[in-house]
Amino acid sequence: MLKLAYKLNYQERRNCFNSKLIQLVKQVWLFSLYYGKFISTRPEQRNKI
Numbered sequence: 001m002l003k004l005a006y007k008l009n010y011q012e013r014r015n016c017f018n019s020k021l022i023q024l025v026k027q028v029w030l031f032s033l034y035y036g037k038f039i040s041t042r043p044e045q046r047n048k049i
């Protein structure tokens with residue numbers, strides 16, 4: 001019984017970790033997409049810096 005409870009707990013923790021990882025990847029991807037667009041639309045301002 002205890003082993004089963006531990007197994008379920010482990011599964012939940014793994015799912016929680018996976019969802020957090022997925023959210024992080026999405027955020028990084030969106031940020032890089034936005035940053036890339038920002039760079040490509042303003043090359044003249046980038047050259048000034």
